[in-house]
Amino acid sequence: MTTMRDVAALAGVSAKTVSRVFNNDEHVLPETRARVELAMRELSYVPNAVATTFRNGRAPVVGVVVPDLLDPFFAAVAESVNQVAVEHGMSTMVTTIGDDARQEGTLVGRLLSQSLSGLVIAPVATDNAYLARWAEKLPIVFVDRAPSGVSADAFLEDDEGGARMGVEHLLARGHRRIAFVADLSDVPTGRSRLRGYRAALSEHGIDRDETYEMFGVLDRESAADAVARLAALPEPPTAIFSSNARSTMALVPVLRRQPHAVVGFGDFPMADMVTPAMTVIDQDPALLGDHAARRVFDRLEHPKRRFRRRTVLPVRLIERESCKVAPPTQ
Structure with a gap:
């Protein structure tokens, strides 16, 4: 099996540079990126996700938790998170929790047991204290609903x-x-x-x-x-x-x-x-998911930053035909 070191040797760079190219690091010089990408193609290189997990203790996967993927709002959030994850060379794993707050902790716990790199969650439970022990180990970002009982980043709407x-x-x-x-x-x-x-x-x-x-x-x-x-x-x-x-x-x-x-x-x-x-x-749920996912990766790059931020995004009215003028007899 082709390794990252094999690609590095062929391209004349370090294994760390190969990793940076694969993860779309913007600080890699264009000529270096081109040389590494050519070596990847020539050697048919595919990263070993299991090896990555063993190296840093985390799978190259971002978890996404939403109440219902049939809801267009949450489907758009999940897809937006996935797009950002792909940009960073990762995958997403989605779990739906329905409307029953009592089962949320169990379902989310099962997902987090997969040693994920981060989590984006739209909870239904009003108490999210069960996430406190996980929040010390990986980035957790709330969307649509603010965290309760745990310190975490959040992106909300007005x-x-x-x-x-x-x-x-x-x-x-x-x-x-x-x-x-x-x-x-x-x-x-x-x-x-x-x-x-x-x-x-x-x-x-x-x-x-x-x-x-x-x-x-x-x-x-x-x-x-x-x-x-x-x-x-x-x-x-x-x-x-x-x-x-x-x-x-x-x-x-x-x-x-x-x-x-x-x-x-x-x-x-x-x-x-x-x-x-x-x-x-x-x-704009797509924007909400994009912001949340980018905050996950920002936390991964700067793990020592402790301050958690809550960001409220504006909303706007789109007028169509359903707003009729009230009848004069009201």
Whole structure:
């Protein structure tokens, strides 16, 4: 089997330089890179991942933990992490944890037992203290949800501010009876968006109405049930703010013949093609995953840096056809 030393000998460089070329180190001179890459091709060199693991105690793999890969948001995060890992000569290993916070620690522990080089995680549990012992050994970066019980880097979106933006967009179109629809009631992002929803209404002198707040909208059936309950109220809402793309996608077929105006938090594939095209608060999950993955590799290159940073990325409103002006009788 061809080794890194064989490539180094043919190229006339050190084994360390071969490693730097393979990992796309930008500090390698172009002529040196070309010579090493030619030697790799001539010798059909493929790095031995097992040997790499034995040398530094870590596999050349970044773990990615998300609730659900069928969710376009988390799929985009995972793919973006994978692209950055490939740039650095590594692979990714993805684990989905679903919505049950009780099993998160077990599932993530199994993944981390593979001696990974780093971890990007979007947790569902509200207590992540189980990660504390791992955080001392490898870079852990949270995405979408802030860490709790452990010190770690995090990249988040402006959940509360984005929700206020969406609700204020509906208020500006004359709506005063605005419902809030979400999938889960105990997810940190959902709680922040609920605060933003309530704050926007309060600032416009609109009292909170708990009957307008619907949770458990996970699929078409639960969406139909929520819309039916809202329609049965003495004063049904004329608009809906959906807390996440999962709930919004469930609402789309149900609201096709309904008069509600809708703003959803989170863009999703075909959101501009459904009828009506959906107005959304765009989060840019690909950027979120890119930042998180690059922070993992920055930590790997500078392991002595102890300070952990929390970065909040801005969101923006994309206006489409689903925001109708409120009827004059409201």
